[in-house]
Amino acid sequence: MELWHFISERWPTILSLTGEHVLLVLVAMVVAIILGVVLGVAVTYWEPGARAVLYLCQILMTVPSMAMFGILLPLLGIGYKTGVAALILYALLPVVRNTYTGIRAIDPAVLEAAKGMGLGEWSILRRIKLPLIIPVVMAGIRTATVMIVGIAAIAAFIGAGGLGELIFRGISRYNRQMILAGAIFISALAICFDLILKQLEYRYGIRS
Amino acid sequence: MIRLENVTKHFPGQDHPAVNNLNMLIPEGEICVLVGPSGCGKTTTMKMINRLIEPTEGKIYIKGQDTATIDAIKLRLDIGYVIQEIGLFPHLTIAENIATVPREKGWPRDLINQRVDELLTLVGLEPEKYRHRKPADLSGGQRQRVGVARAMAADPPILLMDEPFGAVDPITRARLQNEFLEIQAQMRKTIIFVTHDIDEAIKMGDKIAIMRDGKLVQYAPPGELLSSPADEFVGRLLGPNRTIKRLNLIAVREALRSDLLPAVPSHLSSEEARLLLKGSKFNVLAVVDRRNSLTGFVRGEQLKNSSVVPVSEIAEPSPNVIEAEATLNEALSLMLGCGSQFVAVVSKKGEYKGVVTLGSLLELVKEDVKEDVA
Ligand SMILES: Nc1ncnc2c1ncn2[C@@H]1O[C@H](COP(=O)(O)OP(=O)(O)OP(=O)(O)O)[C@@H](O)[C@H]1O
Ligand SMILES: [Mg+2]
Numbered sequence: 001m002e003l004w005h006f007i008s009e010r011w012p013t014i015l016s017l018t019g020e021h022v023l024l025v026l027v028a029m030v031v032a033i034i035l036g037v038v039l040g041v042a043v044t045y046w047e048p049g050a051r052a053v054l055y056l057c058q059i060l061m062t063v064p065s066m067a068m069f070g071i072l073l074p075l076l077g078i079g080y081k082t083g084v085a086a087l088i089l090y091a092l093l094p095v096v097r098n099t100y101t102g103i104r105a106i107d108p109a110v111l112e113a114a115k116g117m118g119l120g121e122w123s124i125l126r127r128i129k130l131p132l133i134i135p136v137v138m139a140g141i142r143t144a145t146v147m148i149v150g151i152a153a154i155a156a157f158i159g160a161g162g163l164g165e166l167i168f169r170g171i172s173r174y175n176r177q178m179i180l181a182g183a184i185f186i187s188a189l190a191i192c193f194d195l196i197l198k199q200l201e202y203r204y205g206i207r208s
Numbered sequence: 209m210i211r212l213e214n215v216t217k218h219f220p221g222q223d224h225p226a227v228n229n230l231n232m233l234i235p236e237g238e239i240c241v242l243v244g245p246s247g248c249g250k251t252t253t254m255k256m257i258n259r260l261i262e263p264t265e266g267k268i269y270i271k272g273q274d275t276a277t278i279d280a281i282k283l284r285l286d287i288g289y290v291i292q293e294i295g296l297f298p299h300l301t302i303a304e305n306i307a308t309v310p311r312e313k314g315w316p317r318d319l320i321n322q323r324v325d326e327l328l329t330l331v332g333l334e335p336e337k338y339r340h341r342k343p344a345d346l347s348g349g350q351r352q353r354v355g356v357a358r359a360m361a362a363d364p365p366i367l368l369m370d371e372p373f374g375a376v377d378p379i380t381r382a383r384l385q386n387e388f389l390e391i392q393a394q395m396r397k398t399i400i401f402v403t404h405d406i407d408e409a410i411k412m413g414d415k416i417a418i419m420r421d422g423k424l425v426q427y428a429p430p431g432e433l434l435s436s437p438a439d440e441f442v443g444r445l446l447g448p449n450r451t452i453k454r455l456n457l458i459a460v461r462e463a464l465r466s467d468l469l470p471a472v473p474s475h476l477s478s479e480e481a482r483l484l485l486k487g488s489k490f491n492v493l494a495v496v497d498r499r500n501s502l503t504g505f506v507r508g509e510q511l512k513n514s515s516v517v518p519v520s521e522i523a524e525p526s527p528n529v530i531e532a533e534a535t536l537n538e539a540l541s542l543m544l545g546c547g548s549q550f551v552a553v554v555s556k557k558g559e560y561k562g563v564v565t566l567g568s569l570l571e572l573v574k575e576d577v578k579e580d581v582a
Contacts, residue, residue: 113295118285131299
């Protein structure tokens with residue numbers, strides 16, 4: 001009841017923090033998707049690079065988020081930029097890995113047919129490979145998005161804003177309602193993203 | 209014209225070359241069939257022609273031009289390729305699959321659509337039904353036919369076909385072969401065709417190349433191959449009944465007799481028809497409609513026992529009907545299958561042409577045997 005009271009009282013603040021949170025995640029995801037797909041595609045043409053890049057992305061993911069923000073802080077300063085940069089690094093692995101394994105998993109006969117018919121590498125990429133890996137990449141995007149919704153909460157610590165602020169402020173003020181509200185909204189956000197992306201994935205999955 | 213000159217392919221890490229010093233000349237507008245046991249280098253030979261594989265040694269010329277000097281992409285756009293594994297693009301519809309090369313060549317959209325429908329009809333898939341389907345919704349044989357249509361889409365002067373009818377049932381296969389030969393008679397493309405089926409090779413090939421362990425064992429027209437196989441290996445590959453196999457070389461229309469089984473119009477009365485029975489060697493008459501399409505047969509005893517009615521009312525359909533483009537071998541199988549002394553021959557449009565009889569087949573085979581003995 002108290003919680004409900006808190007939420008209705010602070011509704012405008014919560015709403016704007018949710019907006020910040022969503023924006024943080026979306027900006028990071030857009031960059032991560034572009035970067036991840038480009039990187040994932042690039043390494044299919046260069047096998048030794050593939051192992052190195054995938055390994056690096058995996059290491060990045062194991063860095064504790066607090067430490068990641070700490071490492072990036074001196075480079076990008078306090079605030080939004082560092083938050084986004086860290087989230088991009090975390091989101092990269094699922095996208096890169098799914099792009100790479102997606103392309104690797106394409107039936108070689110399909111690629112050989114395309115090549116044998118006279119399609120150039122660029123045409124094959126645009127008309128065959130990329131459309132074929134959409135479902136796999138979508139799955140990677142979903143994993144990454146849900147993951148960084150959670151991590152973005154910690155970005156509030158370095159002043160990037162978002163719902164994490166409620167949690168950090170709540171901790172410093174011993175305000176349980178505040179912490180709970182933050183946690184609930186972050187979870188809800190993760191669930192929403194998951195459902196929406198699942199829908200998209202399903203639609204593209206059917207198409208191919 | 210395609211010319212292979214001392215072509216060898218040695219895959220790294222393999223003891224024996226996959227293709228060993230191949231010399232071959234495929235004349236313009238002919239079908240060259242590659243036959244041989246699995247792993248003898250048929251696919252490798254083909255892929256060297258469109259440069260999916262670069263030869264270790266030797267040169268390949270197309271119309272006198274060394275293919276190594278032609279841009280690989282340009283070369284391939286003008287060579288239709290039916291890959292052994294079919295390799296349809298699973299995310300694209302059947303129509304989009306077939307349209308791949310025309311689109312790459314920048315054809316206008318309505319021309320592409322028209323071409324797609326034309327090709328689907330050609331390979332026996334109704335355009336309205338299959339145009340918008342995905343490859344996953346087709347059977348293996350249907351997919352293979354789409355693969356053939358896709359290779360022919362932009363009307364390339366050269367076709368490489370790696371077991372194009374391997375997954376198609378025998379009846380459809382025979383039909384596809386016939387239609388393919390029919391359009392080839394007009395298009396005169398230069399075709400390299402791989403098959404495991406020696407009957408198919410004999411039927412389709414202007415020339416047959418027998419390969420073994422990467423080497424060319426014999427390269428000859430089918431008639432020559434059957435009458436004088438180069439060695440025991442070729443003989444075994446051709447199998448027994450070489451004489452009967454020669455029936456594969458002759459089209460039904462070449463042994464057609466139009467005088468042995470008269471046709472009667474369907475409105476003729478049974479009484480009048482009975483008078484015509486004398487002209488029939490088999491005591492049977494063919495019944496045709498106004499467009500001369502075969503609608504059925506009436507037997508002598510039916511005519512004798514029936515009251516006076518139009519023959520169309522007592523005519524019965526029969527399975528022993530074959531197209532003029534089929535081979536005598538197919539005609540023979542049909543006769544044996546129906547236990548009949550003859551098969552009626554119709555044109556592609558169904559017009560009645562005449563009959564081929566067991567007697568005339570025996571005559572042909574007998575001549576062959578005499579030749580063989582001589
Ligand atoms: N990319 C490759 N790398 C190494 N060896 C290969 C490669 N492609 C083919 N070979 C080998 O070359 C030989 C000839 O293969 P090829 O595919 O040309 O045979 P084929 O006559 O087409 O057989 P099939 O009738 O089974 O299709 C085989 O021994 C095969 O193992
Ligand atoms: Mg092969």
